[in-house]
Amino acid sequence: MSTDYQQARAALGLRLRELRGSCPGGRLTGTQLAERLGWTQSKVSKLENGRQTATAEDLRAWAEATGQPETYDELHARLNGFESHIRSWRRQLASGHRPVQDTWNALVAETSIIHGWENSMVSGMLQTADYARHVFIRYAELQKSARDTEDAVRARMKRQEWLYQPGKKFHIIMWEAALRALICPPSVLAAQLDRLAGVVGMDTVRLGIVPFGAPLKIPPADGFWIFDERLAITEDWHAELWLDDADSIGTYMRVWETLRESAVFGADAQRVINEAHRALG
Known part of the structure; x- marks a missing residue:
């Protein structure tokens, strides 16, 4: 699982590096792009080397900062291609467990x-509702996610x-x-x-x-x-x-x-x- 995911993320990073090198106004260094975006240089490096997963907002900002906003749709499609198969808990639980249950x-x-x-x-x-409640509490503690335990329990009971x-x-x-x-x-x-x-x-x-x-x-x-x-x-x-x-x-x-x-x-x-x-x- 992690191998396929990492390969897809690395391929996206390579494409981001290509865009940085093909800016209409001339190639940008990683430091220059970071300054233009208001990011740390380490974030630019991690995205290009496949060590961090970009968000849709990151990709839009990258496309615009490199003077190639038309490439956003392509970048977003790449992201959707592997995020649709690998669904990280960090992203899924950003708003709690209820959306996942839905x-x-x-x-x-x-x-x-x-x-x-x-x-x-x-x-x-x-x-049972009580058992589910304890499961959601344990996972919320582990993932440090938003607490919406009762909403999540109701959604799980609804599914039954x-x-x-x-x-x-x-x-x-x-x-x-x-x-x-x-x-x-x-x-x-x-x-x-x-x-x-x-x-x-x-x-x-x-x-x-x-x-x-x-x-x-x-x-x-x-x-x-x-x-x-x-x-x-x-x-x-x-x-x-x-x-x-x-x-x-x-x-x-x-x-x-x-x-x-x-x-x-x-x-x-x-x-x-x-x-x-x-x-x-």
Whole structure:
């Protein structure tokens, strides 16, 4: 992920350097351009060397300062090309978690079948409001983002209405660790486990649990979601990765199918959930 992203950012930086060198009034040094823009020279250097991601405003200012405002559309298209696939948390959470939830709500609304894998926490589509609240608080602290916890919780709960629509299918597999991770008080986790037990048997939900003792063909790595086999989304600590090419989606579907072979369903899944509940004491 980071390699493709970095290569795209470096290519944009090279183009910015070309514009600085082809100013109609003559080539500008990095220091001269920084003075013209009111920036530090280090910012110009970082953008040109692909060590910082430009904003749309940065690109417009660059195009105008180098006397080539007509190049802005090209620069912005380059930015959109890799930002549409790599969505940094810094940018996404600038206004809080609610906008991110709204984006996901719109995506889910136009989807009929979702395949998901969670290795460390309960899937957002099945979270209780209290559990979701603690998740958002933890992430806001980590990312130092705006606090809009209650709005984010309401948006996530709104998305779960999709589970009660005829014709929808949610195929979700979770590692047993997701049932036991105390990212919230034990009482909240207990209620969350009750919620999970309650969705076993729903006609729109196929819930599988990979027990700790199950043999694994591949490591239970990062969580991901596949929407109608047209889009796959996974995430890291710094960004979400949105993949819409057939090869990548096919890879994630093979991963999902491989993990499914280690999962238990129905009464067996219920038993694993109950064991995790009892372990809370």
